[in-house]
Amino acid sequence: MIKETIYIEKPIEDVWNFIELEFAKVFKTSPSKLLGKTIEAETMNFTGKVIAIRQEVTIQEKPHRLIIQSESGRDPVETEYNLEADEAGTGTYLTASESGKGKKSTLRSLNYSLMSLPILRGSAKKKVRARIEGIKMLVEGEAE
Secondary structure, three states, X not given: XXXXXXXXXXXXXXXXXXXXXXXXXXOOOOHHHOOOOEEEEEEEOOOOOEEEEEEEEEEEEOOOEEEEEXXXXXXXXXXXXXXXXXXXXXXXXXXXXXXXXXXXXXXXXXXXHHHOOOOOOHHHHHHXXXXXXXXXXXXXXXXX
16 A cells, blocks of 8 residues: 655645545536546556546545545556544645555555555655645645
8 A cells, every 4th residue: 555644734624625626526526426426537558558447436534534446447446535633623634545456366466565565666655645745735725
């Protein structure tokens, strides 16, 4: 599992509302109807091959946790967002994590496990870190 945490200088409700609204836009629904929604899209893999991806919101626990299950033809990947208010209630710790496994292959599951080892996970951590830094920038910049 790849996991990154960032501190956002906004109350938990503001951060949650932003994340929830952004996913509602992607899933073409309202935040209150996000749970259980699915979308299907095509994208390119790292070799340039077009692949179909199906995503579903599997958990929506306001204002603390949102989980998106993504599946290409071969592997399911779970992306989880956890929010925790700081002690003063004026800021939020946002943790994003990703984990994957081989759908029908123990070897592919082993590959996901290996890629989460400290020496091999650099690029995956950078991707997750960039995602939450983008959220931080957008949420903190909303009031300005």
